[in-house]
Amino acid sequence: MDVRPYEPQDEERQSDLDLHFTAGPGIRVRRKYAQLAGHGRMHRRCHTFVADDGSRIVGILSAAIKDVRLGGHSARAAYLFGLRVAPEARRHGIASALHARAEQAARDDGAAAVYAIVMTDNASVMPLTRRFALQPIGRIETRIVPVTRQRPGRVDVTIERSAKTVAQRIDRFFETCDLFAPGPERYPAACRFAMHFAQQGSSFAAVTQSSHSAVLRDVAEFVPACLRPLRRFLDAIRPLVALPHLPAREQTISTWWIGEPVLKGPEAPRLLRDVFRHIHNKAQEENVHWLTMPMRPSDRQYPAIREAFSVGRLARLLRVEACFRSRLLFKPLVEPCAINPERLYLDTRDF
């Protein structure tokens, strides 16, 4: 088995490296990557390693190199992501070899630390993270809500699409957070980033929205039988009432990612609700099915963000809002290298 840097001709030789996970009410999703190294292209600098068994590519792992804030200073960190090993090649040490290689590349590139995000219920990856001494430092909830048509809010919501302008407006709110990468590099053109914001007096609320569709496609692999009649019923009456979307089997689920919530001033939670109403309506115009947003339960603004993001009682009743729980794992490569778990920035490119 050869573990080596990715080469473009590897695209022709990939085996089954799709990810499978459960979203919504028991809906199994297959995440297909358009290209092996596609996700890495969201980052200005990224190393991707593959495991080559001589005929097929049977494993992959990437390390995005980011210039971030760490312990209040500028530092370099590597985000390890996209680890997959083909089912028939598992338990032969491939993931361990890929991890060792990626960590070495991070050191060689001057990274002071590596970090990764793993789902809490992914038992197969936890021993690996322990073996490489990655420490859990924070909890993340990735919430999914179905797009629904909404009554317009009371305030006007503005959209800004220039990466430079968005960075100028957003950076100051996160510049003291650890793992924050300043500047417009957070908004690669392929992700079609936009900032949606509302202002009233001294209050301000904003989020950024992006799409990963240039890189990956989520396909509904399994929809529980009990939901199928419900989906047909919802589809039949949808023109009359605003109802959440349930995917059909084999349907591609189109998702917008939401991140970088900013709340400033006493009216901000109300403004944020209006921003989300506006995003739902825009998403519906563009046939987007789900909105996904990573958030940190330890963030002091978490209750307001979570409340504003929820699409309300009907969706909860139909159990079509979903939540993935994951852990942020961190490992310093040089001493001392501090991180403040209470002030962490979540980058939507990392999900």
Ligand SMILES: CC(C)(COP(=O)(O)OP(=O)(O)OC[C@H]1O[C@@H](n2cnc3c(N)ncnc32)[C@H](O)[C@@H]1OP(=O)(O)O)[C@@H](O)C(=O)NCCC(=O)NCCS
């Ligand atoms: C998780 C995954 C990458 C592991 O790949 P792998 O090549 O089988 O991992 P390794 O052979 O290097 O295993 C390292 C250790 O992890 C543990 N481990 C791996 N798979 C495991 C499993 N299914 N159950 C329990 N422990 C497991 C073992 O302790 C193993 O060491 P051992 O075989 O000496 O006992 C692979 O199962 C996979 O691709 N899963 C689907 C995608 C995924 O979950 N990616 C991680 C996203 S964060």
